[in-house]
Amino acid sequence: MxxxxxxxxxxxxxxxxxxxxxxxxxxxxxxxxxxxxxxxxxxxxxxxxxxxxxxxxxxxxxxxxxxxxxxGEPQFGVGGAQPVGPSPELSPEQIVEAQLAALQRKDVSAAFQFLSPGSQKIIGDERQFAENMSRHRRYGGLLGHIAATSVRRCMARPSTYMEIVSVTSASGIRFVFCYILGHENGMWSIDFVKVIDDPRLVAAVDSSCAAQRKARPAEEH
Incomplete structure (x- = not known):
């Protein structure tokens, strides 16, 4: 609404x-x-x-x-090739998925391309983006992560999309992030990625992920 x-x-x-x-x-x-x-x-x-x-x-x-x-938009996660940057054909779900895929394979340069122009301007360049990722323990957990599970997606406004993602780092530590995307010049791109620290929200994410894991075997049968 x-x-x-x-x-x-x-x-x-x-x-x-x-x-x-x-x-x-x-x-x-x-x-x-x-x-x-x-x-x-x-x-x-x-x-x-x-x-x-x-x-x-x-x-x-x-x-x-x-x-x-x-x-209508293409289904996210469909097709073998990942997009290389924002485009009018991509849904916000695809943008989030593509950046997560880039970070999983530790391709920081590719991940940087999915940031909005405003976000890129604040961060600087790809080198600074990589340094920020490596310095921050939780954001660094996105690099080479084992798994990423979408927990909640919503349209906050016509030009604002939000997605909560649970990420398991390469060391097995789980972090929760909130992706916030904006729609500018006919394309979706990432404005912010925020760490979720609130214990109540983290607990809710845990419950949602557990429910998804429980439902998955039933769907496969």
Whole structure:
């Protein structure tokens, strides 16, 4: 929900043929008076006492939700080749996945390409990005990590995407990160990657990962 009058939902869809994609549904709410002669109009009219019908206005209009657009994107994780940087064809999920893949193979230069221009300007260049990664124990855990599990994805605003990822470092230590992406010039890119320290959030991530592991064998059968 992006406000009282706008709702966005992204869904992963797989056709019977096996083809997959991401669909983004955008809905908007507009106020509409019930039309006379319809069931809604009869209900609205009945809510006004008979002795006030001539002078009382109709009740405030109820919002009517309508589908305003549907946008399709390639399914994240599909295809052998990883993207080399942001492009209009890539979904935010693909951007996160591609940077994680680059960091797993310790390709810091490739990972740097998925940062937004603003983030790159703050960090500096690829060398400084690599130094920052190596100096920080938790961010350094992304380099050569064993596994990364997406725990939660959401659209905070039409141009802001957030994803919580649980990462197991090469040494077996687990860290939790929140990816925040922005949409600029028709492309998604990474604005921030924040470490999650709140014990309650970490515990919730643990529970979610455990549930995913438990459900996986059932899905395979």
């Amino acid at each position: 992006l406000g009282p009058n706008k709702y966005v939902q992204r869904m992963s869809v797989t056709a019977p043929s096996g083809e997959s994609c991401i669909l983004t549904f955008t809905m908007t709410a507009t106020a509409a008076q019930p039309e006379p002669g319809t069931a809604a109009g009869a209900v609205a009219a009945a809510s006004i006492p008979a002795d006030q019908a001539a002078t009382s206005p109709l009740p405030p209009p109820e919002p009517v939700w309508r589908l305003s657009s549907v946008r």
